[in-house]
Amino acid sequence: MAPPKPTILVLLSIVLATASSDLLDFRVQNEYCDLPDELVSEIRSYQPTVNRIIDAVTKGKFKGAVYKELADFVDKFGARVSGTRNLEDSIDHVLDSMREKQLENVHGENVTVPHWVRGNESAEMLEPRKTNIAVISLGSSVGTPEEGIEAEVLVVRSFEELDQANFSQAAKGKIIVFNSQYESYGKSVKFRSSGASKAAQHGAVAALIRSVTPFSMYTLHTGEQFYDDGVNKIPAVSITVEDARMFQRYQDRGEKIVVRLRTNIQSLPEATSRNVVGEIVGSEKPKKVVLVSGHIDSWDVGVGAMDDGGGAFISWYSLAVLKALGLRARRTLRAVLWTAEEPGLIGFQAYDAAHKNELDDFIFAMESDEGTFTPLGLEYATGAKGGCILKEIMQLLAPINATRVEPADAVGSDISLWAKKIPTGSLLNANERYFWYHHSKSDTMDVLDPDNLDKAAALWAAVAYVIADLKEEFPRDFDEVRLDRSKLIKKLIKV
């Protein structure tokens, strides 16, 4: 999922905050939708085709195929880090797989990407008790001097606490521990992304940031962080929830805490990577594109099976299934596997820039980057009429019980930047445990389930195909007023 740049963070926060409260009430209901009978009939006419897709993927010759393809892939390459030869080899592997499955126009599109490499990292608590503290540097962090940084620790629960005069004065020369209780990823990730900058503003020498997760088994979670302009770049590392809370207990008892932190980091020259593209060209309107996507790079811990192996593989494999079933839509179906998402949506941004003149032809963009657990339906960011059409389309997924539609202001990580430009959708799935595994060593094949991957791929193939094949083009309108309940309802009724 998204490396939280501040702007994206704000967006995500809104999405997450609203999705869990008011917006759920605005779920597109029948009474608000008044699509023409002809359109409804047309959508319903796809049921046999969708059933064929579902049967092929969940029972037929493709059953278990996504899991197998993905297991072969992650076992062969492991972690796929921006800037590495290994990522490029893994990209070649997917290009080969796409060609083998006879996708069309299979190619890579060059992108300049960062290459940040962690080295050894360790921390030792020297007072009040000598013990090792597990640490993991955050992306783009600087390292410590070779001899490490040894300093007293100051624990804060929030930015507000750090800003208080007594804490702020105490912070100078200290190692700051951010011990913020997890609320939601959207709300809590700011400590990871901006904690070091905030600590540096107060004169701290390093930041130890509690891993952003609702559940911990002494689990370290990495992720990208960003230095504000003008601040001293101090080392930023994650620690476990358990150690953050232990530090808090020491401080609350009035005990002095001293830690020695040692990390080394290499920031190597930028490298060339590739966004990975494969298509089924449209039979009538080849320039019109429905895009399905996930990202192919991963963090350097775990093997990125969940983040975002699952999303990437349901994306390209759903096209392989459609191709094998001989299903060619009126418009072009394009799978794009973004590169270098983790260090800051680098692949997406390059693609967006390179294709800026074609974006008007992108009629719907989908991304799966929040897990491929049991699929429930689709989350979408588009206008009211688009929402109504999606609602009808999702009824076709009744055979796998994945008919839910949830509106949001923006969906996905990469494609969230297209939120007001192109109608977008992301996989709605039972991902309550997504952030348990996220950016940790536990992001492995064991997180995933073959049957769920089958269902997710079937949903992905069906939705993309139907949108790309409908006679009428998917409406390019957006609810500017979505957050205003009465206006939204009025608008929905008027569709």
Add this chain to the structure above:
Amino acid sequence: MAPPKPTILVLLSIVLATASSDLLDFRVQNEYCDLPDELVSEIRSYQPTVNRIIDAVTKGKFKGAVYKELADFVDKFGARVSGTRNLEDSIDHVLDSMREKQLENVHGENVTVPHWVRGNESAEMLEPRKTNIAVISLGSSVGTPEEGIEAEVLVVRSFEELDQANFSQAAKGKIIVFNSQYESYGKSVKFRSSGASKAAQHGAVAALIRSVTPFSMYTLHTGEQFYDDGVNKIPAVSITVEDARMFQRYQDRGEKIVVRLRTNIQSLPEATSRNVVGEIVGSEKPKKVVLVSGHIDSWDVGVGAMDDGGGAFISWYSLAVLKALGLRARRTLRAVLWTAEEPGLIGFQAYDAAHKNELDDFIFAMESDEGTFTPLGLEYATGAKGGCILKEIMQLLAPINATRVEPADAVGSDISLWAKKIPTGSLLNANERYFWYHHSKSDTMDVLDPDNLDKAAALWAAVAYVIADLKEEFPRDFDEVRLDRSKLIKKLIKV
């Protein structure tokens, strides 16, 4: 929990197997119990006293005290490994705490204990992909030569598979990976305890054993292992569930796997440790003893907050509460914190031997070593009449909804060796996640909850006090026929 010596393992397996099936049907029911009215009345007369204990611990001046005492303890000492000075310092701390709370006859009883120390340990997969594999040596394992052991890997799912001719022939000179799916701790722990010996019998050079756990976040679990007589002592380490399954996938694809394992181990001279004892001497029959217990030592990973900080601390603290409330029973209440449980119930065995002439006076022994999560009641190993008495006593715990009673052939880890000698009970609690954390770095204070510790301590204090104070002595009979349903029912009805 118990380091599974083969004999204990067999016992535990029976307990676990039966507890989950037939025996549950034999729960002591009212219709099978026919206690004298006078005894039932006497037990019921303790309700106000039990309420006083519960109120004091869950609402009154002791609320949160067990958690606080335990957090102070684990934050001060961390892991408490058999043979270390740190364990002895932590024992001194508890002796001081017991004296401070005015327990009586507070003292340590010397025990000779092993001192096994892990050093650096690492493993690297060289083929089919170069990557680090997380490993953790098992207790009493030998280390590798300094240059490590590099060999091809053979994966087996079970001892039976390894015994098959094709696997057995292939095993010579290999590193064996045991990839056994978790069934239950009782059933699966044999791979940890005996895997190296089994592998050595087939000529293997090292054993990598899938961690014994129902859930993994790339989590390593250590634990004791035992070399059979006459086998070559080969290094035995745990690996994660995730890596065990990855090895299986490679092998199933026909890919060659090569691993280099490096561990170093020190087996230091035996040391002197202590079982920790504190009492409230009985007012009428001081030689008669009700014993509450847990173990004070821990593994060297995590801080042993769950295994067995919680059990040890509810044990001695329940006596501190009774003392503070001025509750002195007719018989003696004794808290014993066993030392060196992890390397093989060493403290218990020494205590059993040293007190062998007094065991006839031990009328009931309790142990908590399977978690102190939400307390549900009591598991017990005693005869039918004893079961009926416990059933009545547990009704007193209705205010904290912990009235369940479950019979078993043996309970606890240490005290399971007393199963047919002394009536025994252990804490029944909602410990479905116990083996998630067991013997891993995630065994920290975060596993525990202050309110649950309060309730567990209240239950512990109430049960021990009532049994120690009843006019009639707890019956010293055992169901030899427990596994025979009809005989058991007959016996229960006859009580």
